[in-house]
Amino acid sequence: MRANYVQYNSPQFRLLSDKQIEELHFATLQILERTGVAFECQEAIEILGDAGADVSNPDRVKIPSNLVEQALRTTPKTITLYTREGELAMVLNGQTGCHFGAQPDGYEYLDPYLRKPRQCYVRDVADAVRVVDALPNVEWVMMSGAHTTVPPSIADLVSTLQAILNTSKPVCVPSFNDVQNTKEMFRLCSIVAGGEEQLRRKPFLVSSAEPVSPLVHGKGPSELSLFCAEKGIPNIVYGMPMAGTTAPATWAGCLAIANAEVLSQWVVLQLRHPGAPLIFGSLPGIMDMKTTIFADGAPEVSLLVAALTELGHYYKVPVFGTGGMTDAYIIGAQAAAEVTYSILVSKLSGADFVHDIGITYHDTCVSPELMVLANEIIDMVDILMGGIEINNETLPLDLIERLGPRSNYLTEAHTRKHFRRFWAPALFDRSFARKEGVKDCEDLVNERTIEIIETHQPKSLPEDVVKELRKAEKTWFEREGLKCEYPKRAQGKQ
Numbered sequence: 001m002r003a004n005y006v007q008y009n010s011p012q013f014r015l016l017s018d019k020q021i022e023e024l025h026f027a028t029l030q031i032l033e034r035t036g037v038a039f040e041c042q043e044a045i046e047i048l049g050d051a052g053a054d055v056s057n058p059d060r061v062k063i064p065s066n067l068v069e070q071a072l073r074t075t076p077k078t079i080t081l082y083t084r085e086g087e088l089a090m091v092l093n094g095q096t097g098c099h100f101g102a103q104p105d106g107y108e109y110l111d112p113y114l115r116k117p118r119q120c121y122v123r124d125v126a127d128a129v130r131v132v133d134a135l136p137n138v139e140w141v142m143m144s145g146a147h148t149t150v151p152p153s154i155a156d157l158v159s160t161l162q163a164i165l166n167t168s169k170p171v172c173v174p175s176f177n178d179v180q181n182t183k184e185m186f187r188l189c190s191i192v193a194g195g196e197e198q199l200r201r202k203p204f205l206v207s208s209a210e211p212v213s214p215l216v217h218g219k220g221p222s223e224l225s226l227f228c229a230e231k232g233i234p235n236i237v238y239g240m241p242m243a244g245t246t247a248p249a250t251w252a253g254c255l256a257i258a259n260a261e262v263l264s265q266w267v268v269l270q271l272r273h274p275g276a277p278l279i280f281g282s283l284p285g286i287m288d289m290k291t292t293i294f295a296d297g298a299p300e301v302s303l304l305v306a307a308l309t310e311l312g313h314y315y316k317v318p319v320f321g322t323g324g325m326t327d328a329y330i331i332g333a334q335a336a337a338e339v340t341y342s343i344l345v346s347k348l349s350g351a352d353f354v355h356d357i358g359i360t361y362h363d364t365c366v367s368p369e370l371m372v373l374a375n376e377i378i379d380m381v382d383i384l385m386g387g388i389e390i391n392n393e394t395l396p397l398d399l400i401e402r403l404g405p406r407s408n409y410l411t412e413a414h415t416r417k418h419f420r421r422f423w424a425p426a427l428f429d430r431s432f433a434r435k436e437g438v439k440d441c442e443d444l445v446n447e448r449t450i451e452i453i454e455t456h457q458p459k460s461l462p463e464d465v466v467k468e469l470r471k472a473e474k475t476w477f478e479r480e481g482l483k484c485e486y487p488k489r490a491q492g493k494q
Contacts, residue, residue, distance in 0.1 A: 010387045013348035015307050021314045024252065028259040029065040036060030037215045037264040041222035044268045051271050061264075068263050071270035077316050079234050079277050081140070082202040083168040084192050085459065089204065090139060090170070092279065092318035092352040097385070100324060100343075100378060101140035101172065102357035102371045104128030105147050105159045110331070110360060110367035112449045117329065117365050120147040121489040125162045127453045128358070131368040133167035134456040137378040138371060140206075142172040142355045146364075149487045153181075154476040158486075160185045161473055164192055165466070168459050172236070172355070174208040179223040182207060184472070186231060191468050192461065200232040206279070206353075207233050208320075211261040213241035222268070229269045229276035236279040236320045236353070237265045242287045242294055243304075251300075255307055258282035279353055280312035281305075281320025293362045297327040297338035306349035313350065321351025324374040325359035331369050331442065335360065339370065340377050347381050369449045373441075376427045383423045394418075 016024070038059045039045050049055040054062040078093040090099045105128070109120035125147060132138050141163050145156030156173065163171040173185050186196075186205065193199035207228045209221035228235040239261040241247035247254040262282055269276050284304040288295045295301070305322050312319035323346035328334040346354045356363075358371040388394075399414055409415050427444045439447070461469075477484040 007390060008387055009389075010385050011348060014310070015303070015349075016310050018314075021311055024255055024259065024311060025314070027252075027256045028263060029068060031215075031256060031260040032063040032068060032264055033065055034062065035215070035260075036062040037217065037260065039217045039222065039268075040219040041217065041226075043226065044217065044222045047268050047271050051267075053267075063264055063267055067267050067271070071263065071267045072315050072317075074270045074274040075266065075315075075317055076275060076277050079279065079318050081170045081206065081234070082204050083170070084164065084189075084204045084461075085168055086193070086198070086202045087168075094313045094316065094318065094350065094352060096352070098321065098323075098346050098351055098354045099139045100137060100346075100357050100374070101142050101170075101353070101355045102128075102132045102135075102138050102324070102374075103142050103144055103355065103359050103366055104132060104163070104368075104371075105144050106359070106364060106366035107146045107148060108361070108365035110365055110369065112367075112369050112446055112453070115330075115446065117361070119149065119489075120366065121149050122147065122158055122162065122486040123489055125159060126166050128366060128368045128371070129163050129166035130456050130458060131371050131449065131452050133169060133458045134452045135371060135375040137375045137382075138357055140170040140172060140353075141167060142174070142208075144174070151480050151482070154480060156181055157184055157188075157476050158473075160188060161469060164188060164469065165461065166458050170204045170206060172206040172208060174210070178220055179227050182224045182227055184476075186227075186233065188469060188472060191472075192465055196231070203232070203234055203277075205233055206236065208236035208238060209265070211237065211239040211265065213239045213246035213261065214257050215261060215264075217261075217265055217268075222265070225265060225269055226272060229273040232277065234277040234279060235269070236281055237262050237269075238281040238283055238320055240283045240285065240294065242285055243300070244289070245287045247284065251304060251307070254284045254304060255311070258284045258304075258308060259311060278317065279320045280308075280315060280317045281351075281353075282308055283322055284308070293327070295327055296325045296356070296359065296363055297334070297342070299341060302342045302345035305351065306345050309349040309351045318352040319350075321346050321349070321354040322356045323351075323354050324357035324370075324377075325363070326370070327360075327362055329361045329365070331360075331367060331373065331445070335370060336373070336377075339374055340381075343374065343377050344381050344384075347378075347385050368453065369445050372449045372452070373427065373445050376425065376445075380423065380425070 105125040108117045109124040143159035145159045189205040209225045243254040247257040285301040323342035326335040326338040474484045
């Protein structure tokens with residue numbers, strides 16, 4: 001037994017000192033108390049006013065620091081998510097590492113058959129969800145409802161249904177329509193779970209609501225969050241402040257805006273429903289001053305999210321992160337670099353619930369191939385996260401002494417015992433000699449993606465459950481005056 005011996009089980013990574021985190025926290029309290037936040041939801045304003053906030057000006061609602069501290073005390077420190085079958089999927093508590101999720105729907109779809117982007121169809125959404133279902137390192141899906149082959153008023157509902165039908169993994173379903181669609185999503189998931197109470201006890205549904213930066217809580221997102229808090233649905237409140245445009249151009253200023261947006265909504269939710277499950281997070285970034293885009297793949301995004309992860313874990317709450325996306329239009333060198341960087345930083349910072357795997361081209365396109373590649377990159381980064389164990393078995397001085405110089409360890413029992421821990425890539429080229437017909441990484445990724453699309457089958461739902469879901473689906477189309485059918489994709493695999 002060695003005295004005062006410390007052994008690290010993973011890499012050590014910190015961006016902010018404890019004092020810097022406290023400084024950001026106190027700056028956030030000052031913003032909330034003195035600057036104020038705009039609320040457009042009358043119910044939220046009344047909740048805050050009854051609790052002692054200054055609501056005389058709805059565009060500058062000022063929240064005392066004691067209400068913020070109270071909200072942080074009543075927010076659960078652990079959130080447990082389940083599969084749609086009610087089996088344990090993941091625990092979010094700052095101690096279990098990153099749980100990566102992918103977005104299977106978007107405005108465009110990078111077709112693995114054509115190997116170029118095109119319009120995203122509902123069949124593509126289903127295919128991409130099944131790809132996620134097959135990938136062990138991608139543990140949940142986040143649906144956007146951004147596809148355009150059905151009316152936008154029901155696109156998020158259609159995405160939710162495709163997720164439920166095509167994967168057992170937890171589903172995050174932000175609604176960009178109104179709270180009525182969120183209620184319908186909750187009803188769908190309750191049908192699958194066997195009732196509202198069963199879904200509350202073993203949630204596989206997560207929702208999210210976005211403030212408008214800087215410092216505005218819209219009526220719709222606030223109503224959505226209040227409904228989720230009432231029903232016990234884990235909810236993410238996250239904004240997207242852009243340094244230099246909707247937030248100060250300095251990292252600390254941008255972080256303070258992001259934190260104020262989250263905590264101001266948390267106060268409302270914890271006042272109305274103490275103990276409501278919430279996930280802390282924001283997606284702060286930069287506007288590219290040449291193109292005016294929100295640069296998803298910018299290194300600054302990972303930097304700022306990593307800092308917020310440390311702030312969230314200072315509050316001892318689960319944290320929403322981002323990783324695995326690119327600004328590139330196709331899967332190539334830029335995509336690989338941006339995806340690897342963001343996954344690595346996410347892993348090192350320890351964000352709990354990490355979204356955006358598979359997103360390309362400024363969040364307008366999704367790529368199942370990128371999901372497959374990211375799954376491999378996560379596997380690779382996990383080798384770094386495993387650290388280096390040092391003990392008598394892993395540091396075999398007796399073996400080294402016995403073999404001495406000019407020796408060979410290949411036939412040793414020690415080698416046979418330990419070499420299987422070496423990482424063996426499934427998609428990267430390690431061919432010994434370059435021969436005709438040897439496939440490169442891009443071809444292997446493409447082949448694996450198509451193989452999953454054509455062969456992988458998720459667990460089936462009971463027939464009576466599917467029948468109920470289809471009945472609900474039909475009512476959405478009837479509401480729009482449409483026949484319940486989806487446009488067929490004109491190109492690629494039907």
